[in-house]
Amino acid sequence: MLDSTSTSASWWATVGAACSPGYSRPTTRSGPRRRSVRGLGPAQHPHRPQGRARRLNTIRNVPVLILAGEEDSQFPVHVVRKMADAIEGSTFRVLQHTAHLAARENPEGVNAEIDAFLAALPAAA
Known part of the structure; x- marks a missing residue:
């Protein structure tokens, strides 16, 4: 793992910034500092719920298909449900006894939900 004293500056410039738009290179111990996104009002900001x-x-x-882990503390079920509600016609499922890393913690449950979702789709013409 790279830290702020190693070659992370060049890594962050090439990879980190591309993967995390809206963030700058970490400069504090508490993590990355958020940069402003010019031209976007509060309701349009990509990191805010309204945006x-x-x-x-x-x-x-x-x-x-949107899956939520029942025990996920980073993205609780009510937050993921709001995301699903924002996508017209989406399918929302909650995986019991599963937290944030659903595919790792409950691969059978994730695969079963994906299989059921795909099986319910109409056949391509």
Whole structure:
């Protein structure tokens, strides 16, 4: 793992910034500092719930399965449900006894939900 005293500056410039737009290189012990996103008002900011709902609301005419872990403290079920509600026609399922790393903690449950979701889709013409 790279830290702020090693070669992380070049790594962050090439990889980190591309993977995490809106964040700058970590400069404090508490983690990355958020940069402002010019030209976006509070309701349009990509890291705010209102902006997220607006972006999710643009997903249309495509099958979407959203899985939530019952015990996920990073993205609690009520937050994930709001995300699912923002996508018209999405399918929302809650995995029992599962936290944030659903595919790792409950691979059978994740695979069963994916299999059921795909089986319910209409056949391609």
